[in-house]
Amino acid sequence: MSVETVEAGGRANGPANAGSGDGATVLRVSDLSVRFAGQPVDTIDGVSFTLSAGRTLCLVGESGCGKSVTSLATMRLLPEKAARITSGEARFEDRDMLRLSRREIERVRGDRMAMIFQEPMTSLNPVFKVGDQVAEAVARHRKVGRREARERALEMFRRVQIPAPERRLDDYPHQLSGGMRQRVMIAMALANDPKLLIADEPTTALDVTIQAQILRLMRTLQDESGAAMLLITHDLGVVADIADEVAVMYAGRIVESGPVETIFNDPQHPYTIGLMSSMPTLGAPKGRLATIPGSVPSPFEFPPGCRFATRCPFAQTRCFSEVPPFERNDDGHGWACWRTPIETIAEAGGHA
Amino acid sequence: MSDRRRDIVIETQDLVRHFSSGGSGRTVRAVDGVSLSVERGETFAIVRESGCGKSTLARLLLRLIEPTAGTVVYEGRDLSSLSPRQMRAARARLQFVFQDPFSSLNPRMTVGTLVGEPLIVHTGLSRSERRTRVGELLERVGLRAEHAERYPHEFSGGQRQRVAIARALASEPTVLVGDEPVSALDVSVQAQIINLMEELKSDFGLTLVVIAHDLAVIRHMSDRVAVMYLGEIVELAPADALFDAPGHPYTEALIAAIPVPRPGREEHGEALGGDIPSPLAPPSGCRFHPRCPYAVDRCTREKPMLETAGRGRLVACHRQKELSLAGVGAAVAAGANEKALRRFELYRQHAEGNAAGSG
Ligand SMILES: Nc1ncnc2c1ncn2[C@@H]1O[C@H](COP(=O)(O)OP(=O)(O)OP(=O)(O)O)[C@@H](O)[C@H]1O
Ligand code: SF4
Ligand code: SF4
Ligand SMILES: [Mg+2]
Numbered sequence: 001m002s003v004e005t006v007e008a009g010g011r012a013n014g015p016a017n018a019g020s021g022d023g024a025t026v027l028r029v030s031d032l033s034v035r036f037a038g039q040p041v042d043t044i045d046g047v048s049f050t051l052s053a054g055r056t057l058c059l060v061g062e063s064g065c066g067k068s069v070t071s072l073a074t075m076r077l078l079p080e081k082a083a084r085i086t087s088g089e090a091r092f093e094d095r096d097m098l099r100l101s102r103r104e105i106e107r108v109r110g111d112r113m114a115m116i117f118q119e120p121m122t123s124l125n126p127v128f129k130v131g132d133q134v135a136e137a138v139a140r141h142r143k144v145g146r147r148e149a150r151e152r153a154l155e156m157f158r159r160v161q162i163p164a165p166e167r168r169l170d171d172y173p174h175q176l177s178g179g180m181r182q183r184v185m186i187a188m189a190l191a192n193d194p195k196l197l198i199a200d201e202p203t204t205a206l207d208v209t210i211q212a213q214i215l216r217l218m219r220t221l222q223d224e225s226g227a228a229m230l231l232i233t234h235d236l237g238v239v240a241d242i243a244d245e246v247a248v249m250y251a252g253r254i255v256e257s258g259p260v261e262t263i264f265n266d267p268q269h270p271y272t273i274g275l276m277s278s279m280p281t282l283g284a285p286k287g288r289l290a291t292i293p294g295s296v297p298s299p300f301e302f303p304p305g306c307r308f309a310t311r312c313p314f315a316q317t318r319c320f321s322e323v324p325p326f327e328r329n330d331d332g333h334g335w336a337c338w339r340t341p342i343e344t345i346a347e348a349g350g351h352a
Numbered sequence: 353m354s355d356r357r358r359d360i361v362i363e364t365q366d367l368v369r370h371f372s373s374g375g376s377g378r379t380v381r382a383v384d385g386v387s388l389s390v391e392r393g394e395t396f397a398i399v400r401e402s403g404c405g406k407s408t409l410a411r412l413l414l415r416l417i418e419p420t421a422g423t424v425v426y427e428g429r430d431l432s433s434l435s436p437r438q439m440r441a442a443r444a445r446l447q448f449v450f451q452d453p454f455s456s457l458n459p460r461m462t463v464g465t466l467v468g469e470p471l472i473v474h475t476g477l478s479r480s481e482r483r484t485r486v487g488e489l490l491e492r493v494g495l496r497a498e499h500a501e502r503y504p505h506e507f508s509g510g511q512r513q514r515v516a517i518a519r520a521l522a523s524e525p526t527v528l529v530g531d532e533p534v535s536a537l538d539v540s541v542q543a544q545i546i547n548l549m550e551e552l553k554s555d556f557g558l559t560l561v562v563i564a565h566d567l568a569v570i571r572h573m574s575d576r577v578a579v580m581y582l583g584e585i586v587e588l589a590p591a592d593a594l595f596d597a598p599g600h601p602y603t604e605a606l607i608a609a610i611p612v613p614r615p616g617r618e619e620h621g622e623a624l625g626g627d628i629p630s631p632l633a634p635p636s637g638c639r640f641h642p643r644c645p646y647a648v649d650r651c652t653r654e655k656p657m658l659e660t661a662g663r664g665r666l667v668a669c670h671r672q673k674e675l676s677l678a679g680v681g682a683a684v685a686a687g688a689n690e691k692a693l694r695r696f697e698l699y700r701q702h703a704e705g706n707a708a709g710s711g
Binding site for chain 2: 062063177179180207208209210211212213215234235236237238239240241243260261264265266267270273274275276277278279280281282283284285288289290291292293295296313314341342343345
């Protein structure tokens, strides 16, 4: 396999997966690093990815690996005192989101760039009717009258398939089920036809049958609107269902990324392989599950080299001290590991 | 259910628990007439719905709350007939692992105190014997004896779950009830805890009752499975049978809804439509009828009873005999592709080799 080095600097860098002609680049994040106050290293370290029109990138990884911080940094929603962006840029419509003024940011957010969170209850205001909240989101960015904004809200309720939409407009958030609230959130996010949608665990809090409905709805709406989507999840099943591209994150770095089929059929990074093999499946059980020993380290415990070294079954001395470069091949599949493909490790003498 | 040859450890009969819903004077039917029996040594899973009925069944099984009606029979005795002393003794044998180990572990107690506490209550061990035993228990669940000096907040989620399991084991239980025992954990850590529970089950001859929403976890761990919908059991069957050929339309829908980690897969079936009805006002007849793709007139009027439908299987559906439902299809059950599978296997060998080497 021919492997080309895209980042010679030696930082663990994510790739730039420009959708192969499928859609224009909408957001290009490069070398994003974030450091929290009082932390010894950048928690988010050199993250790069590209979102293209009409395509979905899934950011996947375990709790605490930095998925939300990455997306919040891109939307400029991190508390500025506690979280400093130490490097990188996030190009959206030819402007660097990381360097826009507050005023400019607020004009983009909720308009051309929208976000959906895991728990809609925290993003919907409990004391206002849901229809008014969606109308308000429209009015904030469009010169429209009350009537028009409300009509737009109704239209959006129809598009997200809320039954009896006219009546639902006048409901308060608590009168709706979790699935319906998430539909309202989607309606609100899409009300201004964003070019970019960031969804952070949008279905995690929902029953599986409702999750399936919401995922299907999101796919349909994306097909219609051609928006680029960043979907954050820890569920590899959701990834397989909805992603075009996948970026696997571990301890603040993207360790592997590529087209979804490639990631599932040809996983290279030991963390990706560990994640996939530790999942129980619906097939007949086959004894003990594989595990990843230990748990995700805190930034104080990150080894200076590969951050997975403290848990990786293949780690060598070098892994602890030297950061493996992120290398990407012609198929847009990239990863950062000194020892891949792991087959060669076994051939070179197997485990101790 | 009254088969004398079966060795039943814990059994419920028509268990009901209703809650009145704040102010509205209406009733939430969290558990609504549940009868099940758990055999000694098996892992019995209950597929829990998200939303209503939260943990109610688990709490009823341990008599942490009182049923509105019905009974829980443990080792042949009705729990509600026990004196407080007898109840304490029974509770020692019936232990609990919660979803969130943090909320169940007193943050001001050291791990040693937490794990040692049941030993004071349930054994006559001396102080130093207890310390030794705590060390053994911690090591048994994959922690170190020195961890006894530390506090829960110093541990990761997975480690806290290990502490909770060590504490549960201290009173030498016969039954371990896990209420979403791994759902708060990351997959990698979840796998560690699942393996641990299975090991302990065989080492200590435990009976496991696992209440969970994740069908893959349930498939992996359990011998028999009960599926609940709106507070009622709609199907109860051996795990293989249930997953290969579900007997109830809701079970089929659940299986179909699970996102499977294999890209490019054909959409299997229609997504189940409709929202989950409010538990305040469950639908008439079959409670699943507003969402059931097979519903007929009768379903809206007449409530189907849980009836025998083949070997060890109970199903509550009027059309059970005529329907042939889709289970975990061959395509879904089959592993990933060859290359990926080979790497999974290599990974497993190395991970286990290292664990053995460093243990
Ligand atoms: N305000 C903050 N101050 C210090 N550390 C923070 C702050 N916010 C987040 N972190 C840390 O940043 C890391 C990444 O957190 P993040 O929320 O992005 O994880 P995640 O991948 O979204 O996890 P989850 O799946 O649990 O949502 C974690 O170690 C977290 O503790
Ligand atoms: S082999 Fe080394 S570089 Fe590769 S993932 Fe493991 S620790 Fe990191
Ligand atoms: S009884 Fe009718 S509505 Fe209920 S599950 Fe069976 S077919 Fe569906
Ligand atoms: Mg998050």
